[in-house]
Amino acid sequence: MTASPVPPPGDFPAFASYRLEQSGHGRLRFTGSDGVMHDNVDVIHAFPVSAPQGAVAIIATDGTELAWIESLETAPEPLRTTLERELSVREFLPVIDRIEGVSDGEPADWTVATDRGPRRFKVAHADDIVRCGDDSVLITDTDGIRYRIPAVARLTTRERHLIDKAT
């Protein structure tokens, strides 16, 4: 377990002083201002649900934080493009287009059509279906895969009824 105190945000290297680039096989390489290279680094959204355009951290394989980007929106190019591409790969979040059916009971079987094709999954508990403030719904299945319904208002009455029943 790393116990080293994390320096406050201000101590992080400025954008210009490090490089983030592809190193083949979809891996990312981070080169710090000190010239030290970290291979296979990870890019993590700090607030993936509440602020998807917000802060992003670059993390080494051992969990140490290498860099902190305060906001994705204000990140300079080409860093921003790299980050967004990586995040979209890393954050697998299928969007549910249509709900075919939801079984009764717990766990419930969901049959849906997503933007990545049809899918069946199990939801353990009503608590795994979270309504976000912006009319979207986030569902986490028993395997930890998350699905998103961008706008409940755009669903059919029957689909809305299924969600109401499940939550």
Place this chain on the structure above:
Amino acid sequence: MTTASPGRLPVAPVAGVPARFAVGQDEPVLASCRFDLDAALRFADGWIVLTPHRLLSDDPETGRPPPDGHPFEWPVDATAELDVHLRAAVGRIELLQAGRVAVQWRFTAARAKGVHALEDAFDQLVHGRPGAEAPRPGEAARTIAAPPSKALDDEDGESGPRASWKSLIRLTGFARPYLGMAVVGGLLSLASTAAALVPPYLTMPLVDRVLIPRQQGAPVPFSTVWWYLGGLLLAATLAWLLSWARTWTLAWVSERIAANLRVSTYAHLQSLSLDFFSGKRTGDLMARVGNDTDRINLFLSVNVLTFVSDVLLVALTAVVLVTLNPLLAAVTLVPFPFVVWLAYTVRARLRRGFSRASIAWADMTSVLADTIPGIRVVKAFAQEHREIERFKVANDRVLDANDRVNVTWSFFGPLVSLFSELGTLVVWAAGAWLVFGGTVTVGGLTAFLAYITRFYTRVESMIHMVPATQRAAASAQRIFDILDCRPTVAEPPHPVPLGTVRGRIEIDGVHFRYGAREILHGIDLTIEPGEMVGLVGTSGSGKSTLANLVCRFYDPSSGSIRIDGIDLKDVSIKEYRSNLGCVLQEPFLFFGTVAENITYGCPDASREQIVAAARAAGAHEFILALPAAYDSRIGERGGSLSGGERQRLSIARALLVDPRILILDEATSSVDVETEAAIQAAIDRLVTGRTTIAIAHRLSTLRRADRIVVLDGGRIVESGSHDALLATGGAYSRLYHAQSKEADQPAVIS
């Protein structure tokens, strides 16, 4: 110091002290108490009275006034000592003079409070201890403002028949905001009842002027028939519409009353002091807020509604009956008083039954609230079976309580039916006789029978109101029990504004009793702004109690705690606590996201602030490793996180509040040594620049403490820096060496 001069001492109220203890004007009564056991431990009732020079008392041997009426007396001088020992339920007071026991009194724990007050006054008198003082002038008023919280009465509490009405009448207070709608509902009730009374009135001429003449060969006056039938249809439709509107209106009102009641009860629960909750079972409180309010809602929306319309109908029917034929009406109403009398007798029995059922239900909920959070313990000890058994027992009690009520009710209900049948029988007999006599027409009798059937149906349904009322009254009583509890830690009526404090804490002669047991015996401690003080001592030495007093979860029994020179009792609790941060041994996390848990004390914090607090608490990196980083949901009590992780979240929570005063209550004792090292860095950052009271078993946690205070048996036994205490070789150094030996390497204390 010898006996203090009377002039310096405040005069305590002499209220209640019997006249035989009459002392002169120049000899004020400083304190008095009662002892309730004689020398042979039989119950008795005697008094002890303390004046500036003497201790007066009834006969300690018999616990009665001495035969000559003059109380015994002992002089109080500088060599006098009063010792109070309390073991379990029986206590002993000893007056020592020059080291020898002069006299002994015995008492039960029921009198402990008064005895301790006398002891405090005695110590103040003889030793002039500032802490254990007699009430100061300002304090008396405060005691009145904050009466001790009334114990929740779990038993029925022979509150008398009036109590049920009282609590129901109090319910109307919650109806006040919806008075307009309630009045509309009442008027609609009246109208719909009147409409329902029209049909039988129309059948009367239909029989007398159409049907009977037709039987005797007269032609049918169709125009009138249509008129009558139309009238019947109209009345039925009107009654339907009106009762629909009435039901909706009154249900609307009662839903709101119940919702109000729920919120009031919950808000009141939140305002109560910690000691209220330590004595209560979660399940019982949950049942009160949930079930009991719902029962009241049902009562108001369904039962009261029906009852009001029943009463109206019965009254209006009675009027119609009397106008139709006073004699027949009088005969019909004969069984009615019996029904009323029956209802009255059965009422008390039902109330007790329902109250018992309510308590049984709360017991059952308590089993659930107990075992579900403790499920790991249950499983670890393979006690599922026993818990099921426990639930079964509680459930059987619910069943039994309900069965008993049902016995009463099932007997009572049909009995009322019998009376109403008898009523109808009387009408048939008397009516037929009157028809033969020619005073009543057949149509009149038909209408009468229609009315009387309605009358007794409604009376029967009114009787249903009896159990419903009793059930609702029992529920209302249980809710008002909560609402009537006053917080023991009371908000001052005129709080002194505190603002942001500097953080100087002065603990001055603080005693604390929990029940009859005294936990702190006079603590004096001053902590400078920004100073970190470590509290060390064995379990039960009073460390946590002292921290709880500083948090103002409780108030000291005597003595005072001052913040920047202001007595804690004079400042608003909310304002004070906003200056306070707590990291407890078992960090409680709420169901929600990581970010929501960090911002618990400071909901308006920005995301940047959240991240900064998490970084400082050393929580940032493990949070990023969670599936949705700061937006990850953590289960109830943070189930998916390790102990160290939960603790660091709670440190982040305290950091975000940026408190001036920080309480660390065994913040690292639930984690392993390695995790502790990680948390320690976070704690070091947290305490910088804040007045800190840190309680620790593991002394290594206190390496940054400016001063270490060792408590033993509710007293401060040592105080000083780590090095100074080690050098003196006292209690602290013994503890320290014991721990160093235990650990593989010596604890890191620099």
